[in-house]
Amino acid sequence: MATIKHTGGALFQSGAERFLAAALLLFAAAVTIAPYLWMLSASFKTGQEMYVFPPTWLPTAPNLGNYIEVLQLPYAGQQLVNSLIYAGGTTLANLILCSLAGYAFARLEFRGRNALFALVLALLMVPTQSQIIPVFLIVKHIPFAGGNDWLGNGGTGLLNTYAGLILPNAATPFGIFLMRQFFIRVPPEYEESARLDGAGSFAIFRKILLPLSRPALTVLAILSFQQAWNDFVWPLILTSTRDMGTLQTGLQLLHSGPDTRWNVVMAAAALITAPMIIVFLSAQRHFIQNFASTGLKG
Amino acid sequence: MSSLTVESVTRIHNNGFTALADISFHVADRALAAIIGPSGCGKSTLLRLIAGLDPATSGRIRLGDRDVTGVAPGKRNVAMVFQSYALYPHFTVFENIAFPLRTRKVPRETVRREVEKVAELVQMTSRLHEKPVRLSGGQKQRVAIARAIVRQPEIFLMDEPLSNLDASLRMEMRQELRELQQKLGTTMIYVTHDQAEAMTMADDLIVLRNGVIEQAGEPMHLYQQPVNRFVAAFIGSPRMNIFDISNTGGQQSNELLHRLRTAGGEAISRQSPAFVGIRPEAFRLFSDPANDKAITVHVEVSSVERHGVQTLVHGRIPDFPAAAQTICLFPGDFRTSTGDLLKLSVAETGIHLFDDAGKRLG
Ligand SMILES: Nc1ncnc2c1ncn2[C@@H]1O[C@H](COP(=O)(O)OP(=O)(O)O)[C@@H](O)[C@H]1O
Numbered sequence A: 001m002a003t004i005k006h007t008g009g010a011l012f013q014s015g016a017e018r019f020l021a022a023a024l025l026l027f028a029a030a031v032t033i034a035p036y037l038w039m040l041s042a043s044f045k046t047g048q049e050m051y052v053f054p055p056t057w058l059p060t061a062p063n064l065g066n067y068i069e070v071l072q073l074p075y076a077g078q079q080l081v082n083s084l085i086y087a088g089g090t091t092l093a094n095l096i097l098c099s100l101a102g103y104a105f106a107r108l109e110f111r112g113r114n115a116l117f118a119l120v121l122a123l124l125m126v127p128t129q130s131q132i133i134p135v136f137l138i139v140k141h142i143p144f145a146g147g148n149d150w151l152g153n154g155g156t157g158l159l160n161t162y163a164g165l166i167l168p169n170a171a172t173p174f175g176i177f178l179m180r181q182f183f184i185r186v187p188p189e190y191e192e193s194a195r196l197d198g199a200g201s202f203a204i205f206r207k208i209l210l211p212l213s214r215p216a217l218t219v220l221a222i223l224s225f226q227q228a229w230n231d232f233v234w235p236l237i238l239t240s241t242r243d244m245g246t247l248q249t250g251l252q253l254l255h256s257g258p259d260t261r262w263n264v265v266m267a268a269a270a271l272i273t274a275p276m277i278i279v280f281l282s283a284q285r286h287f288i289q290n291f292a293s294t295g296l297k298g
Numbered sequence B: 001m002s003s004l005t006v007e008s009v010t011r012i013h014n015n016g017f018t019a020l021a022d023i024s025f026h027v028a029d030r031a032l033a034a035i036i037g038p039s040g041c042g043k044s045t046l047l048r049l050i051a052g053l054d055p056a057t058s059g060r061i062r063l064g065d066r067d068v069t070g071v072a073p074g075k076r077n078v079a080m081v082f083q084s085y086a087l088y089p090h091f092t093v094f095e096n097i098a099f100p101l102r103t104r105k106v107p108r109e110t111v112r113r114e115v116e117k118v119a120e121l122v123q124m125t126s127r128l129h130e131k132p133v134r135l136s137g138g139q140k141q142r143v144a145i146a147r148a149i150v151r152q153p154e155i156f157l158m159d160e161p162l163s164n165l166d167a168s169l170r171m172e173m174r175q176e177l178r179e180l181q182q183k184l185g186t187t188m189i190y191v192t193h194d195q196a197e198a199m200t201m202a203d204d205l206i207v208l209r210n211g212v213i214e215q216a217g218e219p220m221h222l223y224q225q226p227v228n229r230f231v232a233a234f235i236g237s238p239r240m241n242i243f244d245i246s247n248t249g250g251q252q253s254n255e256l257l258h259r260l261r262t263a264g265g266e267a268i269s270r271q272s273p274a275f276v277g278i279r280p281e282a283f284r285l286f287s288d289p290a291n292d293k294a295i296t297v298h299v300e301v302s303s304v305e306r307h308g309v310q311t312l313v314h315g316r317i318p319d320f321p322a323a324a325q326t327i328c329l330f331p332g333d334f335r336t337s338t339g340d341l342l343k344l345s346v347a348e349t350g351i352h353l354f355d356d357a358g359k360r361l362g
């Protein structure tokens, strides 16, 4: 495997170039981070200060009132639990199913493999919006679920259930694609050597391949978790009761009226965004660490 | 600790390509057999069949008197060192070496003892707790070997194990590997495309070309009696000089061509030899005019390479059609320079004759 060398200072040689590069990067960073800073700032303001013109960047009298109010909202706790179950369940399901499917597509030789993989890829190109109604109907008509008969009629199926939330996203075409691409690049010698040493298929998968695929699994976990955590449309459509809603649907309810209190909305948004930011920051380290190691000739 | 018998093994890949055709050979217990041949001739394929990683399309493979043809790789009791070493990057050196024992549920304490024992054998005791990334090429090589020997297999398979090392380390490891193999007394099948490596290490050589065995036997036998032009040119360095003597290019046949054609005796000269092979080291400075068993060859020197231990003379033989080029090897420092006309001799036993299909005559 090739080793990537640091180019060091070679990329930007002169001081002026380096200054320009730093300035551009700073600008991009500022543009990206400004809305978040604004959200944070607003979440500490009082209701009156929200409407002051010109707007203030720093709250004149910062207070935690908005946060306390958000935390005391009815259903806030339940929605957090729902969001965690939805995002956690989706992530776990994707890790297991996508790595197994990706491994099969990468390594096992079976009839129709390429055709099947082409179908998975084709699914990548179908817009999510166009799938919502068919998927909703399928979920509603799962046989024997939610009072349905064996033909899937008569009841509510998996509507308003965790299974209904998670199952449609339990294995995503992108996740399968990601894992297949990863496994294809793992030299087959690892597995062959392990087979010669007497390890069975499952032991090879668990002891050799899964640890090797930590970088890919980390990426998959973050993307799955983030996708489900931020998902608004599917929970909105699937759930009709407040106690099954997720944080995103709760947030939407919070600012749907004409007299929206934006400072409270911003506090809720800050709380909802925080876990994602923490996940990204802590995962960054993993990415870099795991890219380095390879036991092949080097 | 077992012999290996391969009987009429054929391997046709899934795409219909015949990688090995009707391969048969036997390797004695405790012997080191080298499989050599140019890249793409089927060496790795053959090794994978012996390991059981790929199935043979037809034929049988026996370890000792056990037929392992359909047996899974993990149950054959063979160990393989891959060209890329295939050390697990997420395991330490210790865990890498311990892996074959752990998959066999060997008790913890025994694992530790055995791993330490082989680590000492390959001189890796001090690096047991490092990850493979931190090791040099030679050290990775040692770990890979340790992992292969730790479970005391009946037979070692090595696929070009030294090809990723630099030249001087390769020489050193060649020696070490041979000593280790003799100490452990384990049969070894060693794949290489380097004929010098094969010659110096092996008890038996198997020369493969395009999926077919060209010749098998003791290294010196192949060197002295190559069955065809391919083996003649493949074994030995510098390569054997091979001259086309079938066509005199309109010239009258001269004394030299006549002597070469009849060098093998009456019966062979009637089969009309088309090629003559002379090893670079078979040339001598002409000394004894009375010795009519030796054939006199004139060589016009075009360049001289001095290696100290030997001198390589590149030149042309004016008596051959188109004044064919030749390489002559002399021990030590041989005093000659460009433009000289050397009068050399070659013993009749140093002449190899081949027919127009390249097959050895005599
Ligand atoms: N899985 C495969 N499918 C088709 N052809 C293969 C496969 N593996 C190897 N080959 C072909 O078989 C021939 C022998 O390959 P290999 O045994 O790897 O050669 P070597 O190790 O002697 O260099 C090559 O021409 C190679 O392209």
Ligand SMILES: [Mg+2]
Residues within 6 Å of the ligand: B043, B044, B045, B159
């Ligand atoms: Mg090979």
